[in-house]
Amino acid sequence: MQQAVVTGDPGALAGLRVPESYRGVTxxxxxxxxxxxxxxxxxxxxxxxxxxxxxxxxLGPGEALIAVMASAINYNTVWTSIFEPLPTFRFLRRYGKLSPLAKRHDLPHHVVGSDASGVVLRTGPGVHRWKPGDEVVAHCLSVELEGPEGHDDTMLDSEQ
Structure with a gap:
């Protein structure tokens, strides 16, 4: 698996079995x-x-599964770990009420981390720009773009 991820070979990546679980910090x-x-x-x-x-x-619509090669600890991680200024579970519970797909985020645990880089393993329906083997950087911005405010400035999106 490691060799396929490091080389980014789309054919080799497509043949990899995605593990049922992974080790995370929660x-x-x-x-x-x-x-x-x-x-x-x-x-x-x-x-x-x-x-x-x-x-x-x-993997849901508009999502990508990446093999994380590096991640960072930043203020989001620290705040999440000390439940300050508010526990992230409040936001995840509210987000989970938006749709059946969002409900997957309303869990009794939260995997911390908001910044990462890695290699795309799989993409969900509706993902057209990214493909297996692409090297990507991920960050904590989550925008649904269902409200018009977010189309001009994603920071103003009602679900940001």
């Missing part, structure tokens, strides 16, 4: 209150972060 919804009453500077992310196997999500 936070758990049941722990969102663990730091209550503790100053932000004293909250220790090592207490809330868990390294565990999580199911590989089903």
């Amino acid at each position: 936070v758990h919804a049941e722990e969102t209150e663990m730091f209550e009453g503790i100053a932000g500077a004293d909250k220790d992310p090592r207490k809330s972060l868990h390294v565990e196997e999580v199911p590989t999500p089903e």
Whole structure:
């Protein structure tokens, strides 16, 4: 698998079996209150972060599955890990109510990380620009573009 991903050969990538799970770093919804009453500077992310196997999500329309080759820790990761300023589960629960596809994000755990680079393994229906083997950079911007505000400036999208 590693050789196919590193070389980016679309034919070799198409023949790879996508694993049913992967190792990810998560936070758990049941722990969102663990730091209550503790100053932000004293909250220790090592207490809330868990390294565990999580199911590989089903690939949906407009989505791509990438083999992550590098990822970053940034302020989003730190805030998620200390549930500050708000736990991400509130946003994911609200997002999950938008559609059956979005419901997949309303889970009792959240895989942290908002920036990554890697190689496209598969693409879902409606993805035309990217193909297996493409090297990509991903970031945390999620835009549904169902509201007109986001078409001129994605930061104004009502679901951003």
